[in-house]
Amino acid sequence: MDVWHQNYLPFDSVGLSALAASGPIILFFICLAVLRMKGHVAAALTLALSMLIAVAIFHMPLGMALASAFYGFFYGMWPIAWIIVATVFVYKVAVRSGQFDIIRSSITGLTDDRRLQMLLIGFSFGAFLEGAAGFGAPVAITAALLVGLGFNPLYAAGLCLIADTAPVAFGALGIPVIVAGQVSNLDPFSIGAMAGRQLPLMSVFLPFWLVFVMDGKKGLRETWPAALVAGGSFAVTQYLTSNFLGPELPDVASSIVSLVSLGLFLKMWQPKMAFAPAVSSGGAAAFSAGGAGVAGGFGGAGSPSPYSMSRIVRAWSPFLFLTATITVWGLGGFKALFGPKGLLAATTLSFHMPFIDRLIIRGAPVVATPTPLDVVFKLDLVAATGTGIFLAALIAIVFLRMPAKTALGTFAETIRELRRPILSIGLVLAFAFVENYSGMSVTMALLLAKTGSAYPLFAPLLGWLGVFLTGSDTSSNALFAALQATTAHQIGVSDILLVAANSTGGVAGKMISPQSIAVACAAVGLIGRESDLFRFTLKHSIGLAVIAGIITLSQAYWLTGMLVK
Template identity: 55%
Template sequence: MTWTQTVAPLNGSIVLSALAALVPILYFFWALAIKRMKGHVAGITTLLLAVLVAVLVYGMPVRMAVMSSVQGAVYGLLPIGWIIICAVFLYKLTVKTGQFDLIRASVVSITEDRRLQVLLIAFSFGAFLEGAAGFGAPVAITAALLVGLGFHPLYAAGLCLIANTAPVAFGAIGIPILAVEGPTGVPAMEISKMVGRQLPFLSAFVPFYLIVIMAGVKKAVEVLPAILVSGVSFALTQYLTSNFLGPELPDILSALVSIVALALFLKVWKPKQVFRFSAEQASFELAAAAASAGHAGPKHSSLQVVKAWSPFVMLTVFIFLWGLPPVKKALLGTYEGSNPLLNLLNPLGKLLTFTPEVPGLHKLIIDTAGNPMAAVFKLELLAAAGTSILVAAVVTKFIVRISWKDWCSTFAETLHELRFPIVTIASVVAFAYVTNASGMSTTLGTLLASTGVLFPFFAPFLGWLGVFITGSDTSSNLLFGHLQKVTATQLGVDPVLAIAANTSGGVTGKMISPQSIAVACAAVGLAGKEADLVRFTLKHSIILVVLVGLITFLQSNVLSWMIP
């Protein structure tokens, strides 16, 4: 028996229906930001409220509402939860074996300045991981690194979430842009060009914005040369690669250029004053006094430093390999080429890939366009990005020479520590799936799309909303990409601009998405403190989406020559 979605279930009123659809979202913000509930409690109660709205307001059958939440919870566990578990596990291995002390020393040898460390790790290295993997891995890994360097966990998580805005549109080898070509029919290259004429403005601005958040405008101006090197090199490479190569490589190449440019620049330029947080100033002064008295810590050889970084080198290598299209096909068991290694891997990939239909849901919901909605469990055990991190952890075991007993006990310890964060992630992803399956997200999108001449300004807000709900720029594009195209065509706006605006606006919603908040808190040991992180990132998310809205509005009117 099928069920058809309704855009305006309350007396045909899109406004009343949108208010009803907003109830779970507003409740979630209230639960975290005001009531300060534990993340897993807020997630579970928000899911229950969403199911009630879906059933009582939208008329969704109870079985379908429950099964859509089950589908979302499973996706929350794999691939998202699996990435977090493996990323935190790899980080804990470096701490347990003492390698992280050398990592910390090597970063400090480049710069002791906390502002510049954020640029190198949160902004540039995070962008590289976003381009190679996405799905929460960048924030989890970079936030853990910053905490290991001595950053306060809340600051580390918040700064890494904000830094992650610049690369999200081209994340996971360009998946958000490649995916939206299907439902819209607009070539991915055209969308890539347009996004590449929007996001570089944000990419050049975010490094400065990060330092202002950390230390204020005056302290940001002190390191303005380094900020410009980091941000401008990234933005320029992002523009060139997105416009002339396509959506697959902008993040990876921009991040590498930014890292190398800043590291080389810091060899010839240093800030006049080293910035540290006030709480750690005394310990640094004691360390400096000890060093001047001849009690400096041991010098580490280049080989020791390379060994210390090797877990993250392995992580980068395997994440990159997992993202390559031919390898990805082999990991899924669908490779048909002539490479002998991939042909050997192909049967194992097929054996460990399961896509069963969701019972009572698959193609039984008819969306507002009259199309049946597919609903399958995507259990890609070998192809999951988390598995690539686990393989890196296995290789790391032999490099750092930790026993299998300690390796396994560290993994068990990680699972125990992350039990509540994983529940949070599963529940908020389940909430996103119920919102999509019931039609609540379509109601909210339709209301935003009815803004007339101001639509170019509000188009990014639609992407922002989509990423908040789904936690993914890819999902937001699939959810609202066609709606953006249809609305733009009706209003005489270039569809390429509207679709790109959905993508660019979406990146600013990542930092407040319940999934991202849960992931960041899990990575830095702040389980139960999700409310504090939401309060930290919310205003920055709104500021940045308004900025993208202004850029899009100008490109629709004054700067229309920028549209490809």
């Protein structure tokens, strides 16, 4: 089959070309934010339009467009959907085995304030899961835990998506930063260090933002000490580890320090009035007012748990096993077992995608010389993060002595409940892959690059766009890091800064990525409510992206002492 060179400018005008390329994204926004369609319907319509534009305007061969869509759909099934199925299964094992009441008691024993529970689970614990696993597992796990504590499902999902902003750039043991270095030919350590001089400014602010979303100015007045401990300890550790140890450890170290610091602080301090409002089973309304007061100042806490420490540890065992397995699955030595010469290499099956593997040529300005794209689908049966999570569920089933019949029924129920979200994830990835392999995503990036000296303000928006399309900061960096470096040289600013900005801006796009929205809805039982969740997170995503742009612009021209030399 003949090769095909990506065509970034089907029209003489960059603006017109970018407008055509953005058509599917505009449609998707309208379907969810205005028309409030169900996720899988919006994704199907967007996929159809993306293929039409790719073929008719960008002159992508129809066979390649179809192959790109199929590749994206399969990638949505594995590893993404597999992660979600395994994660929800772990949660259901904890519930069906009768352990969740004890889990709830152990958390409320530390604090019965909803705002502080969000900081503990959504922010600190979620960041640990992002650092160890990523790919949707953090939001699925933390949102499900919060719903089990009595949170409104929509707010649990939305707040956890917002909370997942801080750790995304260093997620999965620093893989996004490492990939950014590979494609831009820059030192990953330097890129991580630069990101570590941007993200802490957002990390220290994020817990305050979460509290404000939940309870407005009143919440900030009542809980600012705890928000400062959670965000401040995370931000300081994030800066130190990224600048002195490398990009692999910031999330894991920062989250542990934040979790321990906040937990110890809450042993000594509680707000004067606990925020424990009545919540409904669904809907888009905010938490209603109300809640019982508890002793404030130093020494106050929630009601002590009536369970022994051994009972509490046993109840938490599914999530402890999950933490252990995803940590092992993320270690370099374990990953090496599945490499070309590894002992378990045979468990990874590779399929060269017909019609597109090395037949699509990426050209300037994305790469210096025309480069064929390797398109290989990997069915990593054991190495996939989802398999590690599923193993945690099996260990928990044995440890908790859950009857085999109950366990099988629970897994079957999980599959049944997730059928529609899995379809949504597959369709979303199909449309994203058509956008990427047709070159349309690059066309939109070229329009932003035309902003000249103002470009540092828009550089994070490019990362934001990449994460929206792919659901992954790693994929966004693979797509746009080289373009960021090239544009930096053209306008005379730090290339390390703009490549890092691609990651720091990308974190804001995670909460509105269709993939993330589908995952979060699946985890909390809001199947078909993707539009509500999208509308909830959109304004927060745009706000954080603008903040990242202002930080990058300031560092490019005025706060140059913050740059990595």
